[in-house]
Amino acid sequence: MQNNIEIRNPATGEVDAVIPVITASELDTAVALLKKGQLSWAKVPLQQRLDCIIAFGQLILANKQELAEILTKETGKPITQSLNEIVGAQNRIEHLRTNAVKWLSEELITTTGATHEKIVYEPLGLIANISAWNFPYNVGFNVFLYALVAGNAVLYKPSEFATGTGIQFEKYLYQAGIPQDVFKCVVGDAEIGQQLLELPLDGYFFTGSYKTGLHIATTVAHKLVPVQLELGGKDPLYVADDIVDIKKAAISAAEGAFYNNGQSCCAVERIYVSDKIYDQFVEAFVEEVASYTIGDPMKQDVFIGPLTRAAQLTVLDAQVKDALAKGAILRLGGHTLEDTGYYYAPTVFEHCNHDMELMREESFGPLIGIQKVTSDDEAIHLMQDTTYGLTAAVFSADQDRAMAILEKMNTGTVYWNCCDRVSPNVPWSGRKNSGLGSTLSAQGIRAFVQPKAYHLRP
Numbered sequence: 001m002q003n004n005i006e007i008r009n010p011a012t013g014e015v016d017a018v019i020p021v022i023t024a025s026e027l028d029t030a031v032a033l034l035k036k037g038q039l040s041w042a043k044v045p046l047q048q049r050l051d052c053i054i055a056f057g058q059l060i061l062a063n064k065q066e067l068a069e070i071l072t073k074e075t076g077k078p079i080t081q082s083l084n085e086i087v088g089a090q091n092r093i094e095h096l097r098t099n100a101v102k103w104l105s106e107e108l109i110t111t112t113g114a115t116h117e118k119i120v121y122e123p124l125g126l127i128a129n130i131s132a133w134n135f136p137y138n139v140g141f142n143v144f145l146y147a148l149v150a151g152n153a154v155l156y157k158p159s160e161f162a163t164g165t166g167i168q169f170e171k172y173l174y175q176a177g178i179p180q181d182v183f184k185c186v187v188g189d190a191e192i193g194q195q196l197l198e199l200p201l202d203g204y205f206f207t208g209s210y211k212t213g214l215h216i217a218t219t220v221a222h223k224l225v226p227v228q229l230e231l232g233g234k235d236p237l238y239v240a241d242d243i244v245d246i247k248k249a250a251i252s253a254a255e256g257a258f259y260n261n262g263q264s265c266c267a268v269e270r271i272y273v274s275d276k277i278y279d280q281f282v283e284a285f286v287e288e289v290a291s292y293t294i295g296d297p298m299k300q301d302v303f304i305g306p307l308t309r310a311a312q313l314t315v316l317d318a319q320v321k322d323a324l325a326k327g328a329i330l331r332l333g334g335h336t337l338e339d340t341g342y343y344y345a346p347t348v349f350e351h352c353n354h355d356m357e358l359m360r361e362e363s364f365g366p367l368i369g370i371q372k373v374t375s376d377d378e379a380i381h382l383m384q385d386t387t388y389g390l391t392a393a394v395f396s397a398d399q400d401r402a403m404a405i406l407e408k409m410n411t412g413t414v415y416w417n418c419c420d421r422v423s424p425n426v427p428w429s430g431r432k433n434s435g436l437g438s439t440l441s442a443q444g445i446r447a448f449v450q451p452k453a454y455h456l457r458p
Contacts, residue, residue: 005160005187010076010306011297011341017074019163021188024195030155030184031199034126037181038153042123046149050100053145056176057093060086060137063172069298070164075133076306076342078297081260089137092145095424095440100149103445116456121449123151124226125202130193130216131166132207132230133159133308134263138422139207139230140169142439147205148178150448155201157186157193159208161308201225203448207265208232210388210433217436228437228447231430232362233390234269236383237419238405239281240376240396241274249395250284256393256419257368258289258346261307265434266391266413266420270352270359271370272379278372282350285370286331289346294337306341307365316344316365319358328352328369354385362388376401380408389431393419412438 007017022030041049060067068082077085109117129143136158144154158166170185186192193212197204197219203226206216213229220227237256243249256268273281297305307313313336320334333347344366352359352369359369373379383392383405393415394402406414412429415421422428427438438444 005163005189007074007164009073009341010308010310011073013310013341017164019167019187022186022192027186027192027195027199030186031126031201033181034153034155034184037179038123038126038151041148041153041179041182042151044151046101046104046151049149049151050096052173052177053093053149054097056145056173056178057090059172059175061090067165067168070168071136071162072297072305074162074164075136075308076297077260077308078299078302078305080300080302085135085137089141092138092141092424092440096145096149096445099442100445103442104150104449114457116454116458118454118456120452120454121150121446122452123147123449126153126155127203127205127448128196128199128201129154129156130196130204130206130208131156131158131162133161134260134265136162136165140166142230142428142444143205143207144169144183146439146445147448148173148183150445152202152448153182155184155186155196155199157188157196160189163187203227205439205447206230213435226437226447228439229430229435230265230428230439231390231433231435232364232388233265233267233430233434234360234362234386234388235266235391235393235411235419236386237268237271237393237395238373238376238379238383239271239273239277240379240394240398240401241276242397242401243277243395244397246277246280247284250281251288252417252419253395254285254288258292258304258366259420261304261344262366262368263308263364264420266422267364268368268393268419269363271368272373272382273370274379275372275374282331282370286348289332289348292346294343294346304346304366306343308342310342312365313342313344316347316363316367319356319361319363319367320347322357323349323352323369326353326356328356328358333366354382360386376405380405383409387433390434391415391419 009016071082107119207230292303294304328349331348333345337343346366391413392409396402402416427441429438
């Protein structure tokens with residue numbers, strides 16, 4: 001097992017920090033401490049627990065510039081996008097402030113007759129939050145903040161590509177009043193993640209790839225504890241022939257595909273366009289992507305920074321070669337950039353089809369394929385042709401037409417005239433290879449509790 005995690009700056013490839021990995025004995029000690037601490041934390045009044053999370057949010061905002069720089073240096077996310085994520089993730093805290101008491105308080109079901117009935121929502125206990133590097137504030141807050149409010153203790157394992165950010169979470173949670181025997185940041189790689197699966201924990205909440213999610217689910221299945229998996233996607237977007245402003249649609253679709261360098265589970269990963277507007281859309285799309293500023297992610301005007309992981313450069317190169325070999329037309333990019341760091345040129349292909357990997361396999365980078373369709377039915381068939389089920393989007397001037405298409409999508413989220421959007425007010429969930437369970441909304445609040453039914457005879 002590694003003794004240290006090296007944090008490399010994706011913009012340079014150089015080591016920016018070296019952080020010790022937790023040892024097996026330290027992990028065992030932490031589990032014992034948190035299991036005991038959780039029992040006391042669960043007895044803390046709900047409003048008091050919520051107040052700690054609100055204070056945490058205020059500390060994050062007060063230190064947002066420093067935190068954004070840490071995030072950008074370890075993931076390559078452009079600094080403006082890091083700040084956007086930090087500020088935007090506050091809506092999770094606002095969601096809890098508004099709704100946690102409502103959805104976690106006991107419910108009186110019947111208060112008359114011989115037997116009274118009520119439901120009490122008890123915390124799961126000690127849960128593992130195995131998190132992701134691409135949006136560590138958003139996906140982390142979806143889990144550990146909601147778990148803490150509900151009275152759980154949390155072992156938080158940040159991705160090894162966002163370790164510095166995870167350490168900051170622990171620092172500010174403690175400052176906000178979360179006890180040190182209730183939350184622990186676990187530094188390590190996949191080997192530490194495997195050790196978490198072997199510990200006597202009360203739930204597992206993972207964000208990452210389908211392959212790892214499947215491994216987690218099968219490994220802990222015998223424990224019969226809750227498992228939630230937020231996995232990848234191959235999210236389609238269809239542009240119908242009745243769209244009023246083609247350029248506006250192209251700009252929106254391009255941002256959905258290339259924001260955060262396409263490193264998002266809900267990024268637009270394949271686009272279908274009506275043959276009646278295909279050429280106009282493609283030209284507007286290419287023009288928009290060509291205007292993106294590429295470079296040092298610490299600069300305010302940069303929209304495309306480096307990829308977080310060097311290994312993903314090879315994945316993108318393979319998809320580009322496959323698409324070219326099968327007849328796709330390359331309009332932009334298609335190559336790494338001659339520079340230090342893990343840069344890949346924003347890449348656009350047209351005249352794609354489903355024989356090509358870039359229309360079937362997750363790219364998770366600045367690469368998009370566009371395919372021409374002749375009808376809504378053809379678009380529906382192609383959008384459905386996937387093992388994933390995270391999001392799907394339709395751009396159309398006709399809401400009824402769009403809804404008829406979206407109702408056929410076997411996905412957890414659908415969009416009309418928008419894309420790549422997450423709101424705490426509605427569930428965030430995947431189907432098929434995109435995951436299990438829901439975060440956010442009332443369902444995401446109650447994901448971290450278990451109901452107990454009381455039958456009471458006064």
